[in-house]
Amino acid sequence: MDGATVASLPLLDRRQGLAFLGGLALTGCATAGGIAPAGAAGPVPAAPGSLAATASARGRRFGSAVAWGRPGADRGSFANPAYAALLKRDCTLLVAENEMKWQALRPAADRYAFDRFDAIMAWSDASGMVMRGHNLLWHQDKWLPRWLFSHSFGTDPAAEGRRLIVDHIDTVCARYGTRIPSYDVVNEAVRPDDGGLYDTPLSRAIGSAEATIDLAFRTARAAAPQAELVYNDYMSWEPGNGAHRDGVLRLLRGFRERDVPVDALGIQSHLVTQSDAADGGAAALTDDWRRFVDAVVAMDYRLLITELDVRDNNLPADPAVRDRVVAGYARAYLDVMLAYPQLRDVLAWGMCDRYSWIEGFEARSDGAPRRPCPYDAQFRAKPLRDAINASLEAAAPLPA
Helix, strand or coil: CHHHHCCCCCCCHHHHHHHHHHHHHCCCECCCCCCCCCCCCCCCCCCCHHHHHHHHCCCEEEEEEEEECCCCCCCCCCCCCCHHHHHHHHHCEEECCCCCCCCCCCCCCCEEHHHHHHHHHHHHHHHHCEEEEEEEECCCCCCCCCCHHHCCCCCCHHHHHHHHHHHHHHHHHHHHHHCCCEEEEECEEECCCCCCCCHHHHCCCCCEEEECCCCCHHHHHHHCCCCCCEEEECCCCCCCHHHHHHHHHHHHHHHHHHHHCEEEEECCCEEEEECCCCCCCCCHHHHHHHHHHHHHCCCCCEEEEEEEEEEECCCCCCCHHHHHHHHHHHHHHHHHHHHCCCCEEEEEEECEEEHHCHHCCCCCCCCCCCCCCCCCCCCCCCHHHHHHHHHHCCCCCCCC
């Protein structure tokens, strides 16, 4: 499927559209049995001058999303030599953009399609990079596979709902074992408009969203006891996110009250500039954001930046102006976040503008191509890359 097809989908972002439609298009379906060979080359030292090296010097890690692709395909894939070179230069940590989501991995209730994620995993192993798992349950109706909406939950719907979740998490975690040390167990369960929890066919069968989410984490802990278990969401520091942030805090509080095994909050960090000021309008946002993050770490959660990119909203078309403001905005945000010793990992949601999901999700009204990533569409480093590097370099080192 090409980018034009995805861009034509209404209200469907590129990464999510690829996940849903790509999952339907998969033809190579594997059974649950059999663990893909590791083929690991061992950790590769970060390249001098790279984002990974700067992060490593401070006890942190820098990484990116990566997609599956056929050799020669113009995609943000490990099989694209130009994109692979960016990953190898700047990253020690990877996450699959779409290929581990239910839509791609679970084409039917009784079948799994591991081939594409296995290929990403094998390349990560061979390159000496660490792979994060994203995700074990995307808790929203619109991002679950279509078969689930006509699935017969039988005479005991709660038992069948639990069986589907446990089977999925057990199967995935058993297949990859200790090769995946961190999972986004549940993704985007909180409604941004009112802070409540979404319902899905699974939670409607089981009886509540809360019970469904708790089950996912408890199952993941049993299936991958060594792994960091993360709740991942896109609540952000921009205006209009207050109800979303409050809902995430309630969810995190509830985990602690119910003794649910959740280790960290994944903060996606799909940032949106607010003005053409040098810092993109960040100064007005930092106090409220710090209060939110302070509340998270006070509950003894670790932090991850899982999906960093920056939309150049409210900025003129001139690329030089946009790049400068985007860099200032990202630098202000990262300086706040990297002041927290609970934050170790920073991942971009793609390294190159050419393959960013944002163009298909929210094109600029003036038609100017979006510039949300550290490298431009010609794979040239941008001020955003320099800003990320500078913020990592300025961060206090984490204890060994």
